[in-house]
Amino acid sequence: MEKRIVVIGAGISGLATAYWLEKSGFEVALLEAKGEPGGAMETQIEDGFLIDFGPNSGLETTPLISQLAEEVGIKDEMIYANEEGSNRYILKNNSLLALPTSPMAFFRSKLFSLPAKLRLMQEPFIGKSEDGYYQSISEFVTRRLGREFLDYAIDPFVSGVFAGDPNKLSVKSAFPKLYRLEELYGGLIMGMIKGAKERKKRNEQSKQNAKMFSFKNGMQTFPAAIANKLKGKIHYHSSVNEIIKTDYGYKIVYTQNGERAEIDTPRILSTIPSHTLSNKIKSIDSKLSAHLAEIFYPKVMVMFLGFNKSSIGQKLDGFGYLIPTKENKNFLGAIWSSTIFNNRTADDKASFTIFIGGAKSSNPLSENNDTIIREVISEFKKTMRISEEPLMVKTKLWDKAIPQYNLGYIEHEKYFEQFELNNPGFYLSGNYRGGISVGDCVKNSEVTAKRIIES
Secondary structure (H helix, E strand, O other): OOOEEEEEOOEHHHHHHHHHHHHOOOEEEEEOOOOOOEOOOOEEEEOOEEEEOOOOOEEOOOHHHHHHHHHOOOHHHEEEOOHHHOEEEEEEOOEEEEOOOOHHHHHHOOOOOHHHHHHHOOHHHOOOOOOHHHOEHHHHHHHHHOHHHHHHHHHHHHHHHHOOOOOOEEHHHHOHHHHHHHHHHOOHHHHHHHHHHHHHHHOOOOOOOOOEEEEOOOOOHHHHHHHHHOOOOEEOOEEEEEEEEOOOOEEEEEEEOOEEEEEEEOOEEEOOOHHHHHOOOOOOOHHHHHHHHHOOOOOEEEEEEEEEHHHEOOOOOEEEEEOOHHHOOOOOEEEOHHHHOOOOOOOOEEEEEEEEEOOOOOOOOOOOOHHHHHHHHHHHHHHHOEOOOOOEEEEEEEOOOOOOOEOOHHHHHHHHHHHHHHOOOEEEOOOOOOOOOHHHHHHHHHHHHHHHHHO
16 A cells, blocks of 8 residues: 655644654655744854743653654753753742642642642542543532632643643543543552553553753754654654645645645654644535634733843742732743753843733633733732843744633544544644643654554
């Protein structure tokens, strides 16, 4: 059988899957609308500051990450988070309180009240939910751990990772491993103990214990290196207009450098965002098009700030801080970029990445956000006790940032599977399927490649 495939999208999902497929003997062609690889992984270096406008790091939850870095020749560029970046802070009553990382630290922490700590001890005695598929992470956590734990641990975490709303995100779809702990083991505490043994057998790390990684020259190093291995296979400035089903397989109509082009292929793998694919798939399956269009992506602005280190009163001994909704601030949280990884700026400078917007935001984000930017900088300086204005301010607005695995997402997931059964040779992947993190995308790239190879 002819082993040809067209991959749409040269983000990490498309690139990694294409790499595994070519390695197995497939003839691969990639179509990428932008002029460079990486998708949301976007790195800039300016005036001595290294800026990641997409993911600032990844968690090494699967050995595939290290394997892939080794095979594409960048293992020696891979770096891990500094020890001083291990603290994670939560803003409470305008003070930064460290998120406890051990049972003893939890009981000593000022982040949670005594009643909240006593409530957590009841968790092993809480029964299973009757309808986990249609339960929000907010309902799940409140039932198992109590309201205060939701407000000051899960709510800021959900905002920081998903830019999402815990009242809307599905625990089954957005946090499948958390949901699985209850389903398999009856509870979270018992599940974490027993689940650790399972992960050890699979040579995987939990996200709590996995090492945080990046690269010396930023996260875009990763997709750029994979793209280099696929040199000649990637067609940049190639925007797909329509996908048509044919007797042979599929015809892709696209525009490359302003000119119309077509390509016939027995197989397609789409890794572009769901909303981007939606209009291109209508002639094949209008119901799939509707499912893809319904997935919500909130606006998120990424703001990079650089300061003289001497002007900062807050001790830089952590990953950064997240902000619970109850604190009523103008942004979701801040990553202390130059504390986590070396080589982000000069030794006498400090850099930070701030996230604004998200699913719960009432801020009217647009290309002109001067008022919001000033307010966020003011709030950030006050919390961090910074006495000077920033040396650098750079922003990027992601109009559709992160897919939200909201309540009812299981219906989308079921239809994705049905679509692939109805349309042999057409595969759906990307961060709207199987997880949004870099680790999820790399892990799923191998799963997707194996499905394609085996079929």
